[in-house]
Amino acid sequence: MLDNPEKIHSVDKSNMLGVISSLPSQIERSKMLVTGLDVPRRIPSSIVISGMGGSSVGGELVRDWLSNQINIPVLVNRTSGLPRFADRDTLAVTVSYSGNTNETLSCAQHALRKGCQMIGITSGGRLEKFCKSNDFPFVLLPPGMPPRGAIGYLFSSVAYVLQEMGLMRVEEDLQEAKSVLEEAQKGWTVNIHTKENTAKRVAKLMEKRTPIIYGHTFYNGVARRWQTQINENAKTMAWSSELPEMDHNEIEAWAVDSRGKKFLSIFLRDRHENSETRNQVEATMEILGKKSKTQEVWAQGRTVLSRMLHNMYLGDYVSFYLAVLKGVDPTPVRAIMEVKKKVYSS
Template identity: 40%
Template sequence: MHQNEVFDGDVIFMRTAGQQKVKTKRTFIPRSEKMLDDLKKISGIDRSGMLATVTGFPEQIFESWEYRKGLSLPFGKKDIDNIIIAGLGGSAISGDIIQSLLLDEADVPIWVCREYGIPAWASERTLFIALSYSGNTEETLSAFVEAARRKCRIVGVSSGGKLRDFCKIAGATHVAIRPNLQPRAATAYLLFPTLGILDAAGIWSAEDAVIKAVDETSSIRGLIRMETPEAENPAKQIARRIYGRIPQIYGHGIYAPIARRWRGQFNENSKVVARDDVLPECNHNDIVGWSANPEKTRDFAVILLRDRDNEAPAMSVRLDYLFEMMTSVAGDVIEVDSAGEGKLARMMHLMYLGDFASNYLAVLRGVDPSPVDIIIGLKKKVGELGLVDRLQDELKNIC
């Protein structure tokens, strides 16, 4: 080893807290490049304090679950045949997580809506939950008006904005959450109040799972926070290995929405192109493209989200096969295992790890994680059409 290099990693599994494992290769990092351990440099790049906000995730879960205590709904499970959770971006991911989490636990089907409209089957026996951190997402507001037209049972969750006004016009329940955050950093305030709504409606008893999620994210935080050196920090190591490559994240089962979350966080925080896919579906198409384009696939860093303690044997075989294949064609392959007691805790473990990794990648690239100017520009352009004001007038006529 050269004097200006430090050893980082091993050729076998590196264990972190609990059951956390990151499959890593032997790499050498010049000391001059160890900027992820320079807190002053991190603060100079992360000027809006995104990492500080992410660090507070366990407390945010606890705080957001407190909204459940004051929540009283004018309906219950007996009044509900199906559920629509409407949202976009950082709001919609909460719906994805809940849909996957409750797929084999709730006997009421859940649909995640990322559109201006809602499915034809929505009716007065549909629970429509509108999620918009700002309260001004026009697709969600459009879906809200259609839900009101169909006489759905409506609950809105936002920090304010037009969604709060729409709920007032429609006589619907509105859950007011903490303001002044980036939507993608406000997941706790969207996900856990939504679980609270389902709990209050008698759809799913959530409290035990929420407590375990707080415990798990609190447990892993010391390992992945910015004060922990890169040599001991799996989130920093993942960012280091992704740097200069295109992240491709694979999930399965309850980790499919977590893979989607990782991709979105790399897009917005790190400002990089990233992709996600899901098993077993990708085994029926995606792998063919990977096997036939070696001149392109070396540009990718592949991340496999795993849960070896709970994977079905067939899924383990598929993931092992994918790892071996990707090792021969991709620029790098990283396997990350979940940890925690219960499905929600295990999902939050991997989500939390990915949130940190995306911010560390932003630091390596020298970009502030918070600004998303291109999205703001598009919203402004679309907003010039005046749809939201027309929707409000339409809602008044309906109600």
């Protein structure tokens, strides 16, 4: 199935593969979308990135990437309000690809009332109108994509906003990451046979097992991205967890519960891991390997960012090929739309 391009395209009726393959070009275009934006110039004491679903993942990647690069705390907020500490010295980045996410719009209202510095990132909708009417700067993204498919825009736009504010330099790292992704995707395309295609092979491992993706340090947001892409694209149960936290609770279940054989444990690895992280991962894999199949996924790239995005991008392709194996069109998210309709029409 995975080595028959015609069958793959017959399942992918809405062309999710085309959306996934556009990630490197999204990184390239994001700079043009942000350059010249009238961003706040006051150095913030904190940064709160608010968003839901696919629109929040970019903020999570920024947070993980910047954790050791800037002295300003970065919080990813997945609620309908800002934290109590948010004030005029807080940079509130409100991210909604559609522009109509109720929780994010509520956060924008909170930012206005609290006097925060605010920037919107959206493709239009009510968030664009809110920013215009309140004279907040905003990045206007190209419309027409599933929010999760716009991850390159959502992530890179936040990064370039921080560069425009003078908080850090991101361009060199983003360009290097773009080159790494362009090279990597050549080995994951539909025309590359399963034997030589890491994305197809990992998807095959998930065909009859429930995946749990384990991140650490810079890879916790990447692990969540794997989970949510598998959930939305392949319509398949998946979970994510993180080290070392899981070794203070979850590991006990793995040591005893016989149901572990139903799972596939995927560990996101980095050849630049420090010795403590490496020892933690390997000790954990040894215990999990007694009850479930384990699989390591190794990042490639010179910089932390390129390695993060490389492993994230592999997960996008894995989720696509798993959808093909399940025989489901990756793009429609009918259950999500049904819940939104019931919640917001009441």
